[in-house]
Amino acid sequence: MLKEPVNISLEEYSALEDYLDGNLSGDALSAFENRLKEEALWKEKLSQVMILREGIERVAMKSQLEEFHQGLASKQSQHRFLNTRWIWTAAASLFIVITAGVGFWSGWFDSSSERLFTAYYAKDPGLTSMMSDSEDYEFDRGMIEYKSGEYAKSLEFWKPLLDLSPKNDTLLYFVAMDYLQLESLDEGKLLLEQVILDGNSLFVQDANWYLGLIKIKEHKYQEAIFYLNASDRDEAEGLISKLQEMEE
Amino acid sequence: MPKDIFKSLSQDEITQAICLNDALVLRQIYEDGFPKVRKFVQANHGNEDEAKDIYQEAFLVLWQNVKKGAFIPTNQSAVQGYLYQVAKNKWLDWVRSSRFKRDRKQEDSFFLNQASEPVGESMEDKYEQVEHALSKLGSDCQELLKSFYFLKKSMEEMATTFGWTTQTVKNNKYRCMEKLRKFVLQK
Numbered sequence: 001m002l003k004e005p006v007n008i009s010l011e012e013y014s015a016l017e018d019y020l021d022g023n024l025s026g027d028a029l030s031a032f033e034n035r036l037k038e039e040a041l042w043k044e045k046l047s048q049v050m051i052l053r054e055g056i057e058r059v060a061m062k063s064q065l066e067e068f069h070q071g072l073a074s075k076q077s078q079h080r081f082l083n084t085r086w087i088w089t090a091a092a093s094l095f096i097v098i099t100a101g102v103g104f105w106s107g108w109f110d111s112s113s114e115r116l117f118t119a120y121y122a123k124d125p126g127l128t129s130m131m132s133d134s135e136d137y138e139f140d141r142g143m144i145e146y147k148s149g150e151y152a153k154s155l156e157f158w159k160p161l162l163d164l165s166p167k168n169d170t171l172l173y174f175v176a177m178d179y180l181q182l183e184s185l186d187e188g189k190l191l192l193e194q195v196i197l198d199g200n201s202l203f204v205q206d207a208n209w210y211l212g213l214i215k216i217k218e219h220k221y222q223e224a225i226f227y228l229n230a231s232d233r234d235e236a237e238g239l240i241s242k243l244q245e246m247e248e
Numbered sequence: 249m250p251k252d253i254f255k256s257l258s259q260d261e262i263t264q265a266i267c268l269n270d271a272l273v274l275r276q277i278y279e280d281g282f283p284k285v286r287k288f289v290q291a292n293h294g295n296e297d298e299a300k301d302i303y304q305e306a307f308l309v310l311w312q313n314v315k316k317g318a319f320i321p322t323n324q325s326a327v328q329g330y331l332y333q334v335a336k337n338k339w340l341d342w343v344r345s346s347r348f349k350r351d352r353k354q355e356d357s358f359f360l361n362q363a364s365e366p367v368g369e370s371m372e373d374k375y376e377q378v379e380h381a382l383s384k385l386g387s388d389c390q391e392l393l394k395s396f397y398f399l400k401k402s403m404e405e406m407a408t409t410f411g412w413t414t415q416t417v418k419n420n421k422y423r424c425m426e427k428l429r430k431f432v433l434q435k
Contacts, residue, residue: 005433010422052428053397055378060398061269061311062379065304068278075279125255147256 381431
């Protein structure tokens, strides 16, 4: 490959790249493939363009990997710095000073709940295939926004649908997910409660999980345990143990 | 970058992100996978630099195999498992090779460029020729070709970036490719 000084015209480049990009179909694809079988020179041209393209992409990727590595090395050095003994000693002293201050217990209480919530909360990944009626398109658009992290935009698609179908459990659940991502926990909580009341919804267990997490944030640990028990998450057991320890 | 980026991506989206060289996804894969490979290499007669080289080789294998459809990643764990296995095998091949033993005796830092399969090795040579030829191109050509083939920008996007018409973009891209091809053939 790349052994013969063949000429490749601009038109030929376009045709070869269309093939490599998968832009040919039907008769055009068959004609291209027949030509490849019949003309060794055409095949050589294709190989040359293909290797150039792959080579360019690979060079750029290697350079990208170097950048990733430098970023990683810089993170590691920061991490090592934070791990040095003196800074931990200083941090420990500072901690003692701060904790001796007013409001220690309430502060600790808040941060424990917050820490647990943050540690266990992960965004629902969303759906890939949707409902089966004419609302599909709008729902899908909302789901694309949700997956892209555009929760307010996602609500713009889903809220009108929910107004039309206030008992639709899929909408109730995902609008709640939007609210959770937007940290509007009260709104999210109300919708999740409706999903749970439905009883037959496929989202009941997930709704229980997220409602449990919201209750942790509200320091209502007994209620949190109740909801977490009703979820099907593997992590629920460990989380419940931690809550029980905090209660003691 | 959020740690749960993979949780929000379906199997197809992970594959597509890798094929389109999505920097966010690739960086996360890179950063998540390196510590484990480094630990393995260091525990098996290697050092940090060698771990980096072998890891980047393995990363390229992962990337190329996803693009070819030879490996279909189902989730982040599958990606990491594959990456680790390729890196581990490459390192074990290297440690078993006579070159490794010779280099160790001479305390030579020369390293790698060794693929596990003979087919990969010959392709590697061709890619190196392209790499060498690419460095001889002017910066505009390098930028143009990188934007097309790595960043996957469209003719229209390129026209906006460079302030050209789409036909000029097409012509200039052709000229750059031809220059590159000639440099490779001259070698």
